[in-house]
Amino acid sequence: MVGYTARRVAWVVPILLGVATLTFFVSRAMPGDPAKIFAGSQATDTAIAAIRAQFGFDKPLGVQYLDYLAGLARGDLGTSVRTGHGVLDDLMGRFPATIELILAALTVALVIGVPLGVAAGASARRGAERFARGVSTLGVSIPEFWLGLLLIVVFYSSLDIAPAPVGRLDIGVLAPDGVTGLITVDALLAGDLEVLGNAAGHLLLPALALGLPAAAPIIRLSAEATASLLRSDHLFYTRAIGTPPHVVYLKHVLRNIAPIVTTMTALIFGFLVGGAVVVEEVFAWPGVGLYAIDSLHYNDYAAVQGFVLLAAAVYILLFLAVDLVNTYLDPRKRLT
Amino acid sequence: MSGEVSSAAPPRTPRPRRRTGARGLALGVGILATVLLATLLAPLYLPFDPLEANLPDQYLPPGTDGHLFGTDRSGFDVFSRVVYGARYDLLIALIAIAVALVVGVTLGLLAGYRGRATDTVISRLLDVFQAFPLLVLAIAVLGAFGRGIWITGVVIGVVSAPTFVRLVREQTRTIRDRMFVEAARCSGFTEVQIMRRYVLPANLGVIYTQAATSAAWAILLAAALGFVGVGVPAPLPEWGYMISTGTEGLTRGIWWTSVFPGLAIVLLALAFTLIGESLSRWADPRRRRSR
Numbered sequence: 001m002v003g004y005t006a007r008r009v010a011w012v013v014p015i016l017l018g019v020a021t022l023t024f025f026v027s028r029a030m031p032g033d034p035a036k037i038f039a040g041s042q043a044t045d046t047a048i049a050a051i052r053a054q055f056g057f058d059k060p061l062g063v064q065y066l067d068y069l070a071g072l073a074r075g076d077l078g079t080s081v082r083t084g085h086g087v088l089d090d091l092m093g094r095f096p097a098t099i100e101l102i103l104a105a106l107t108v109a110l111v112i113g114v115p116l117g118v119a120a121g122a123s124a125r126r127g128a129e130r131f132a133r134g135v136s137t138l139g140v141s142i143p144e145f146w147l148g149l150l151l152i153v154v155f156y157s158s159l160d161i162a163p164a165p166v167g168r169l170d171i172g173v174l175a176p177d178g179v180t181g182l183i184t185v186d187a188l189l190a191g192d193l194e195v196l197g198n199a200a201g202h203l204l205l206p207a208l209a210l211g212l213p214a215a216a217p218i219i220r221l222s223a224e225a226t227a228s229l230l231r232s233d234h235l236f237y238t239r240a241i242g243t244p245p246h247v248v249y250l251k252h253v254l255r256n257i258a259p260i261v262t263t264m265t266a267l268i269f270g271f272l273v274g275g276a277v278v279v280e281e282v283f284a285w286p287g288v289g290l291y292a293i294d295s296l297h298y299n300d301y302a303a304v305q306g307f308v309l310l311a312a313a314v315y316i317l318l319f320l321a322v323d324l325v326n327t328y329l330d331p332r333k334r335l336t
Numbered sequence: 337m338s339g340e341v342s343s344a345a346p347p348r349t350p351r352p353r354r355r356t357g358a359r360g361l362a363l364g365v366g367i368l369a370t371v372l373l374a375t376l377l378a379p380l381y382l383p384f385d386p387l388e389a390n391l392p393d394q395y396l397p398p399g400t401d402g403h404l405f406g407t408d409r410s411g412f413d414v415f416s417r418v419v420y421g422a423r424y425d426l427l428i429a430l431i432a433i434a435v436a437l438v439v440g441v442t443l444g445l446l447a448g449y450r451g452r453a454t455d456t457v458i459s460r461l462l463d464v465f466q467a468f469p470l471l472v473l474a475i476a477v478l479g480a481f482g483r484g485i486w487i488t489g490v491v492i493g494v495v496s497a498p499t500f501v502r503l504v505r506e507q508t509r510t511i512r513d514r515m516f517v518e519a520a521r522c523s524g525f526t527e528v529q530i531m532r533r534y535v536l537p538a539n540l541g542v543i544y545t546q547a548a549t550s551a552a553w554a555i556l557l558a559a560a561l562g563f564v565g566v567g568v569p570a571p572l573p574e575w576g577y578m579i580s581t582g583t584e585g586l587t588r589g590i591w592w593t594s595v596f597p598g599l600a601i602v603l604l605a606l607a608f609t610l611i612g613e614s615l616s617r618w619a620d621p622r623r624r625r626s627r
Binding site for chain 1: 460463464466467469470471472473475476479480481552556560564579583587588589591594598601602605606608609610613
């Protein structure tokens with residue numbers, strides 16, 4: 001087990017190196033000169049050349065690449081041409097917003113997905129199964145960003161019960177000082193109900209836009225897991241001895257499908273760090289995705305590379321953690 | 337279920353269901369055929385030119401003056417553009433699937449059949465690729481190489497390919513050492529012949545299924561790229577781009593410019609998803625029996 005873990009962990013570095021390399025060269029292939037954009041339209045050629053030298057864009061590509069890797073090894077992701085800050089600081093400042101959004105979306109997905117999936121898997125009637133299947137089929141066919149727009153039309157433009165789809169708080173409302181950076185959690189810890197309500201209101205629509213489609217795979221997975229579980233000898237016996245249904249479902253079914261649903265949820269989390277980009281754009285949600293899109297428009301190499309690395313690292317580490325936990329829990333998997 | 341289990345029946349008796357997904361398939365193919373016909377025949381019956389702006393008619397609500405879905409900022413007829421736009425999104429999906437198939441199936445066959453070093457190299461490349469936030473990668477690549485229908489299709493195809501590689505590789509590994517493949521090897525067939533005649537056909541079920549699912553995904557990704565502004569170039573009525581220009585009036589209650597193109601996306605993605613799901617039940621007899 002120790003050897004297996006070590007081997008798997010050791011793979012993370014070359015994979016991230018591959019991601020960094022590919023991103024580096026793709027972003028250098030983009031047309032447009034970030035130094036010119038940074039300097040503004042009035043800048044002289046000497047000023048642009050100075051900026052180019054400052055950011056190292058005047059060196060040969062190979063040297064820039066090696067410099068970049070050397071920086072990465074020191075934990076330095078470079079400097080953003082657009083914001084003028086270190087990319088790592090920029091990303092860390094915005095990452096809590098993205099995490100808050102994803103956690104809220106996953107909550108939506110689980111609250112809807114698990115009960116619906118279990119009900120569909122357990123029901124002998126076709127209607128329930130067909131309903132769940134229909135919902136999940138529809139879920140994978142809806143673009144999240146459009147769902148977000150639809151929610152804005154209904155709940156902001158028409159009904160006027162949601163706050164303006166811009167950012168995490170109303171203008172003038174200050175975010176509480178908190179350790180987590182998740183405004184809802186920080187407000188709760190500080191006992192500030194007004195800020196909590198404001199932040200939750202802003203969070204609701206983007207979380208629905210991202211979470212409803214994410215419920216689709218969870219519905220499907222829990223329906224299939226429940227159905228096959230109910231056919232097992234274990235559950236057959238449990239039911240045969242007269243265990244009441246609520247015990248069967250709450251204790252036996254939920255406990256048995258929990259690992260596989262947790263695995264799926266972790267993978268969706270990893271996927272959403274990169275996948276939330278367009279929803280962040282729609283709601284002007286100040287997370288890392290919006291940062292990446294804005295940086296792309298400015299040819300801000302370092303910032304885009306930093307975002308890609310962050311998303312990839314989160315995905316890889318979550319995948320690794322899930323894999324290791326599952327291997328630990330199920331020794332049969334260690335052989336492969 | 338509980339009512340059907342008698343004391344004589346073993347607990348694993350499959351439920352008496354015969355669902356092969358034929359209805360879903362028919363529905364999916366039906367939607368697809370309708371959309372295809374509607375968009376190809378569009379020039380024959382559309383009342384407005386999808387590429388002709390008419391500024392005085394800006395933001396007419398649906399139903400006014402024969403504008404079924406209303407008009408947008410430039411006075412474009414939204415219905416004409418939605419119908420006409422289907423050809424672009426379909427073409428992108430088609431190109432994407434073709435690219436994903438060629439790249440993905442080839443690499444998957446090689447990795448699965450050859451094994452050893454070939455497999456290791458391809459699998460590790462896959463690890464790198466799958467860690468990428470694909471949407472951002474696609475945006476960056478399109479930013480680098482310009483915009484257009486073909487390049488959008490190719491980029492989406494490349495980012496869709498890994499799924500095919502993984503599926504085909506796994507399937508191939510399970511049949512690589514089966515008797516009929518071994519017999520072919522003994523008969524002196526070349527590696528390419530064996531892969532084409534014996535290994536590939538055994539993969540087709542998985543491949544068709546994934547192709548349909550990936551087509552749905554390609555439609556969604558193309559729309560997202562168009563929405564961000566790096567997909568199909570501006571005047572062409574691509575749905576994602578239409579939605580993004582349509583959002584300008586959104587907070588003023590002008591919903592039709594972005595809602596209708598979105599519905600079209602959902603419809604087409606839904607058609608491909610339905611086809612994919614039906615094919616997956618058809619391709620996997622175990623699933624055919626159980627649900």
